[in-house]
Amino acid sequence: xxxxxxxxxxxxxxxxxxxxxxxxxxxxxxxxxxxxxxxxxxxxxxxxxxxxxxxxxxxxxxxxxxxxxxxxxxxxxxxxxxxxxxxxxxxxxxxxxxxxxxxxxxxxxxxxxxxxxxxxxxxxxxxxxxxxxxxxxxxxxxxxxxxxxxxxxxxxxxxxxx
Numbered sequence: 001x002x003x004x005x006x007x008x009x010x011x012x013x014x015x016x017x018x019x020x021x022x023x024x025x026x027x028x029x030x031x032x033x034x035x036x037x038x039x040x041x042x043x044x045x046x047x048x049x050x051x052x053x054x055x056x057x058x059x060x061x062x063x064x065x066x067x068x069x070x071x072x073x074x075x076x077x078x079x080x081x082x083x084x085x086x087x088x089x090x091x092x093x094x095x096x097x098x099x100x101x102x103x104x105x106x107x108x109x110x111x112x113x114x115x116x117x118x119x120x121x122x123x124x125x126x127x128x129x130x131x132x133x134x135x136x137x138x139x140x141x142x143x144x145x146x147x148x149x150x151x152x153x154x155x156x157x158x159x160x161x162x
Contacts, residue, residue, distance in 0.1 A: 005126075005130055006130060010126070011127075013123060014123040017123070028106055031102065034098070035099075038096075038102070039099045043099075045095075046096075058081070062078065
């Protein structure tokens with residue numbers, strides 16, 4: 001008796017997955033203008049180039065305001081600088097979140113695809129095991145028949161010699 005048998009429900013699921021044949025490299029829907037902007041902002045703000053440029057600008061701002069003898073447009077504690085950075089953070093965070101949400105949706109789609117492929121592969125393997133077990137059982141039955149026929153033939157041959 002084979003331990004690899006697929007149920008009728010699994011057969012139906014396998015037939016459905018075989019008919020579906022999802023394309024692995026199916027392109028996700030193109031991003032709209034807002035999503036492209038969110039991706040661009042997230043990509044830009046999350047780069048070393050941006051960090052280096054912004055850090056340099058902050059250092060220049062602070063140095064010019066600390067050592068400027070005549071005009072301190074933003075004297076210590078740099079309230080205008082804090083306002084600018086707060087403004088930047090307030091607008092950058094939602095863009096980054098939108099980009100992350102879109103990427104999460106792409107990841108969910110890919111995970112769903114991978115899950116369906118794994119289920120299909122598992123069911124295909126179980127079907128192959130069942131087929132191999134069935135062929136093995138048929139082969140064993142055939143060999144048993146041959147052995148029985150040979151045994152009968154040997155007995156008849158021994159009786160004929162006596």
